[in-house]
Amino acid sequence: MREDAEPRSRAEISRRRLLGAAAAGAAGYALRSAPAAGAASGRDVDVVVVGAGIAGLYAAREIARAGRSVAVLEARGRVGGRTLNHPLGRGHIVEIGGQWVGPQQKRILKLISELGLETFKTYNRGKYVDYRNGIRLTYSGRIPPTDPAADAEAEAAIVELDSMARQVPLDAPWTAERARKWDSQTFQTWIDGHMATPGGKKLLALGIQAVFAAEPRDLSLLFVLFYIHSAGSLENLINTAGGAQDSRIVGGSQLISIRMARRLGRRVVLEAPVEEIVERRGHAEVRSRAGTWRARRVIVAVPPALAGRIRYRPIMPALRDQLTQRMPMGTVFKCIAVYPTPFWRADGLAGQATSDSGASRVTFDNSPPGGKPGVLLGFIEGEEARYWETQPAAKRRKAVIDSFVTYFGEKARTELRNYFDKSWAEEEYTRGCYVGYAPPGVLLDYGRHLRAPAGRIHWAGTETATVWNGYMDGAVQSGERAAAEVLADL
Amino acid sequence: MREDAEPRSRAEISRRRLLGAAAAGAAGYALRSAPAAGAASGRDVDVVVVGAGIAGLYAAREIARAGRSVAVLEARGRVGGRTLNHPLGRGHIVEIGGQWVGPQQKRILKLISELGLETFKTYNRGKYVDYRNGIRLTYSGRIPPTDPAADAEAEAAIVELDSMARQVPLDAPWTAERARKWDSQTFQTWIDGHMATPGGKKLLALGIQAVFAAEPRDLSLLFVLFYIHSAGSLENLINTAGGAQDSRIVGGSQLISIRMARRLGRRVVLEAPVEEIVERRGHAEVRSRAGTWRARRVIVAVPPALAGRIRYRPIMPALRDQLTQRMPMGTVFKCIAVYPTPFWRADGLAGQATSDSGASRVTFDNSPPGGKPGVLLGFIEGEEARYWETQPAAKRRKAVIDSFVTYFGEKARTELRNYFDKSWAEEEYTRGCYVGYAPPGVLLDYGRHLRAPAGRIHWAGTETATVWNGYMDGAVQSGERAAAEVLADL
Numbered sequence: 001m002r003e004d005a006e007p008r009s010r011a012e013i014s015r016r017r018l019l020g021a022a023a024a025g026a027a028g029y030a031l032r033s034a035p036a037a038g039a040a041s042g043r044d045v046d047v048v049v050v051g052a053g054i055a056g057l058y059a060a061r062e063i064a065r066a067g068r069s070v071a072v073l074e075a076r077g078r079v080g081g082r083t084l085n086h087p088l089g090r091g092h093i094v095e096i097g098g099q100w101v102g103p104q105q106k107r108i109l110k111l112i113s114e115l116g117l118e119t120f121k122t123y124n125r126g127k128y129v130d131y132r133n134g135i136r137l138t139y140s141g142r143i144p145p146t147d148p149a150a151d152a153e154a155e156a157a158i159v160e161l162d163s164m165a166r167q168v169p170l171d172a173p174w175t176a177e178r179a180r181k182w183d184s185q186t187f188q189t190w191i192d193g194h195m196a197t198p199g200g201k202k203l204l205a206l207g208i209q210a211v212f213a214a215e216p217r218d219l220s221l222l223f224v225l226f227y228i229h230s231a232g233s234l235e236n237l238i239n240t241a242g243g244a245q246d247s248r249i250v251g252g253s254q255l256i257s258i259r260m261a262r263r264l265g266r267r268v269v270l271e272a273p274v275e276e277i278v279e280r281r282g283h284a285e286v287r288s289r290a291g292t293w294r295a296r297r298v299i300v301a302v303p304p305a306l307a308g309r310i311r312y313r314p315i316m317p318a319l320r321d322q323l324t325q326r327m328p329m330g331t332v333f334k335c336i337a338v339y340p341t342p343f344w345r346a347d348g349l350a351g352q353a354t355s356d357s358g359a360s361r362v363t364f365d366n367s368p369p370g371g372k373p374g375v376l377l378g379f380i381e382g383e384e385a386r387y388w389e390t391q392p393a394a395k396r397r398k399a400v401i402d403s404f405v406t407y408f409g410e411k412a413r414t415e416l417r418n419y420f421d422k423s424w425a426e427e428e429y430t431r432g433c434y435v436g437y438a439p440p441g442v443l444l445d446y447g448r449h450l451r452a453p454a455g456r457i458h459w460a461g462t463e464t465a466t467v468w469n470g471y472m473d474g475a476v477q478s479g480e481r482a483a484a485e486v487l488a489d490l
Numbered sequence: 491m492r493e494d495a496e497p498r499s500r501a502e503i504s505r506r507r508l509l510g511a512a513a514a515g516a517a518g519y520a521l522r523s524a525p526a527a528g529a530a531s532g533r534d535v536d537v538v539v540v541g542a543g544i545a546g547l548y549a550a551r552e553i554a555r556a557g558r559s560v561a562v563l564e565a566r567g568r569v570g571g572r573t574l575n576h577p578l579g580r581g582h583i584v585e586i587g588g589q590w591v592g593p594q595q596k597r598i599l600k601l602i603s604e605l606g607l608e609t610f611k612t613y614n615r616g617k618y619v620d621y622r623n624g625i626r627l628t629y630s631g632r633i634p635p636t637d638p639a640a641d642a643e644a645e646a647a648i649v650e651l652d653s654m655a656r657q658v659p660l661d662a663p664w665t666a667e668r669a670r671k672w673d674s675q676t677f678q679t680w681i682d683g684h685m686a687t688p689g690g691k692k693l694l695a696l697g698i699q700a701v702f703a704a705e706p707r708d709l710s711l712l713f714v715l716f717y718i719h720s721a722g723s724l725e726n727l728i729n730t731a732g733g734a735q736d737s738r739i740v741g742g743s744q745l746i747s748i749r750m751a752r753r754l755g756r757r758v759v760l761e762a763p764v765e766e767i768v769e770r771r772g773h774a775e776v777r778s779r780a781g782t783w784r785a786r787r788v789i790v791a792v793p794p795a796l797a798g799r800i801r802y803r804p805i806m807p808a809l810r811d812q813l814t815q816r817m818p819m820g821t822v823f824k825c826i827a828v829y830p831t832p833f834w835r836a837d838g839l840a841g842q843a844t845s846d847s848g849a850s851r852v853t854f855d856n857s858p859p860g861g862k863p864g865v866l867l868g869f870i871e872g873e874e875a876r877y878w879e880t881q882p883a884a885k886r887r888k889a890v891i892d893s894f895v896t897y898f899g900e901k902a903r904t905e906l907r908n909y910f911d912k913s914w915a916e917e918e919y920t921r922g923c924y925v926g927y928a929p930p931g932v933l934l935d936y937g938r939h940l941r942a943p944a945g946r947i948h949w950a951g952t953e954t955a956t957v958w959n960g961y962m963d964g965a966v967q968s969g970e971r972a973a974a975e976v977l978a979d980l
Contacts, residue, residue, distance in 0.1 A: 425808035
């Protein structure tokens with residue numbers, strides 16, 4: 001990937017990066033912004049896919065492979081959805097969207113390999129930092145030994161949650177024996193009813209914030225249990241080595257989408273936000289700002305909250321529409337601080353911190369494979385992110401760097417070369433990350449409408465996955481399923 | 491109002507009714523569907539109001555009275571939003587949307603009077619029916635004596651809730667001393683923690699279902715307490731005489747909007763769904779399917795869930811957008827059965843029933859003022875409504891009539907002349923009733939964005955009210971406030 005001068009707009013960043021990646025890759029790659037006005041050719045296809053994130057592109061790839069015609073309409077000037085590479089100069093990149101893969105995520109790992117991409121381990125050597133009650137400790141092992149009673153309680157809670165999670169059927173969480181009870185309460189209510197130590201509660205809440213970018217009070221207990229089961233265990237969700245944060249992708253996770261898009265070529269149309277889908281006798285019309293496509297089937301591969309903002313003719317059934325009113329996106333800033341070197345490594349630190357205060361309470365070493373430059377990644381999540389949305393950017397930057405200084409020392413300020421962050425809630429075509437989650441009552445009364453096709457319209461996106469829901473792996477599973485649905489019908 | 495033959499479409503029903511009402515009313519009334527294409531005149535105004543429900547029309551009225559120019563853009567072919575008259579023949583109507591007013595609702599009562607409308611008492615003589623555990627009892631008084639322990643517990647819960655509700659500041663519920671605790675749990679969690687008898691729990695749940703058309707598990711305890719406080723007390727919400735169901739409007743509640751629209755005349759534009767609002771230097775452009783208007787200020791007077799489906803340029807701030815992802819609409823069928831006479835009155839019954847089972851668990855005598863024809867009104871609410879959304883209309887009709895037979899005897903079937911029902915979740919420009927409610931966590935982190943203007947855009951609608959939130963009275967209050975905001979800025 002080439003070094004870019006500071007680009008003027010996000011669309012431009014993306015387009016240039018995309019084209020840069022294409023130029024650096026195999027020949028025969030072409031991506032058009034939109035076909036010439038009035039050009040009918042290519043606008044009558046078997047399937048239109050709405051959204052060129054991993055789910056939509058994967059579905060399109062399966063459809064193309066089956067010999068069917070497909071067009072992918074993407075609202076933005078780039079592909080990748082919630083994955084986004086950001087150039088650091090000298091050919092390095094850092095991701096400001098989803099980035100990690102874990103060893104149990106078979107589908108995304110297979111896709112990465114098929115696309116000729118490689119993974120490398122998230123930096124995980126040395127000690128972790130824990131900051132609680134104003135005291136900084138470094139430690140090894142999974143749970144910080146700051147407060148043994150709290151930590152033991154958190155461990156016990158994790159075991160209990162894993163056991164409950166296994167009772168939630170992945171394809172129909174609402175049929176769990178205790179679904180009604182579990183979907184009638186928030187996760188905070190479960191914490192308050194099952195944990196006694198303030199420290200243990202805070203630790204578990206931190207885990208939930210880190211996984212969902214939402215607060216324990218925002219989430220249905222049943223939804224959290226489903227999510228845990230879909231990932232195998234809560235450890236899988238929160239662990240670095242062996243868990244969901246195990247590995248990264250050389251060149252950045254957006255390459256997954258960029259490479260799929262490259263192979264799809266002119267089938268992918270950028271800057272084509274879909275505004276309306278009209279069912280006709282025998283086909284559907286998909287109306288975008290870049291023109292209208294005609295298809296026998298449509299796959300909408302965007303989160304439910306965004307799918308609800310498309311106009312449908314006929315209108316969506318009541319429960320499908322009400323579902324889209326009920327799965328809000330989380331709230332997160334992903335914050336990147338760049339240093340000449342990963343100085344914390346020399347201090348014997350892994351770059352991973354957990355904290356009970358400050359703007360950023362979870363950090364990682366996010367340096368490129370060679371460790372140059374050094375990159376600290378900090379998340380601002382849930383309520384804290386909602387607070388920082390109301391504050392000026394400069395104040396937020398200072399608060400994040402203050403957090404990093406608390407965890408890793410003064411060099412986090414004095415050696416800082418570059419800082420940037422991204423709020424996904426500010427992105428029109430995402431409106432929050434990591435995922436659309438379910439408050440209480442939603443899975444019970446609306447869960448069955450997450451994947452049920454409505455006429456010619458099918459649904460993909462990681463929110464519809466039964467395995468690794470919320471992750472890139474779930475996006476692949478959802479694309480695979482939606483493609484199989486439409487191929488069976490064509 | 492004239493008797494209509496069965497019209498072909500909802501828009502047509504509405505248009506004809508509207509025009510009928512106009513013809514019957516004062517002279518000088520004119521309503522246009524949309525101005526001629528290209529006509530610039532009248533499209534450059536001080537204020538555009540989006541939505542011709544009570545909130546929007548009231549705001550427009552205040553703005554017009556202040557000598558400012560205003561246009562009201564309404565998506566449908568009728569005014570009235572969640573109020574809707576339905577002709578019964580011979581000049582009678584019944585409402586299939588919001589209909590009641592109560593004696594504490596000063597604003598709507600004043601408006602009704604100003605518009606030359608009259609109210610009459612909801613029929614409330616004779617005994618009530620309670621159906622629980624398969625047993626039907628008739629009784630007088632507020633709470634059925636079916637199960638004394640359960641009833642006493644429900645009474646005590648109501649007292650406690652009222653007392654808690656008074657601690658919730660109406661203009662800032664998130665500042666209540668126990669806001670964090672109350673917004674971290676569902677109302678169901680409160681029931682489970684504070685009530686012991688299954689009967690008492692069911693009775694309270696029935697009250698919540700009847701008020702919100704949602705389940706106790708769907709709602710934040712803090713939101714329920716705010717809502718109670720905004721109405722004065724839980725009794726005010728659930729009572730007929732003296733409460734929110736005290737009185738009705740002669741000619742139907744939609745007349746409130748129809749008369750306001752008549753006086754606004756050509757300022758009200760029907761069939762003009764707003765798709766985009768673009769802020770420019772010094773003004774905003776409001777783009778609808780009927781053309782583009784230009785205004786110095788805009789008032790969006792639709793529920794948050796629908797406001798989130800408008801495209802904004804610049805896009806909405808993150809938290810305002812995320813709020814609109816987090817206030818879903820309730821789920822209700824309003825079911826109307828028409829009989830030659832209100833036969834239950836002759837049996838000494840008020841026509842009001844409560845039940846722990848069946849499709850419709852809350853009923854009212856909804857006959858016109860003279861008692862001819864006889865009209866039974868039944869609601870299907872919350873989970874039950876979500877179930878019936880998945881069933882054929884004929885089966886639903888049978889289930890509702892079965893409920894009425896259980897409560898009022900075989901005549902409810904044998905004397906039935908006409909039956910119709912309405913699911914507000916199936917209405918594209920409402921997508922649920924009665925109201926947009928808050929699940930846990932929403933008021934705490936997003937409540938302050940309900941009314942805060944975004945640039946030139948202000949917010950109205952009963953969901954933004956601090957008094958009688960969710961009611962027609964709250965709609966008036968919200969229109970009054972929004973009009974004052976923009977008038978202060980013009």
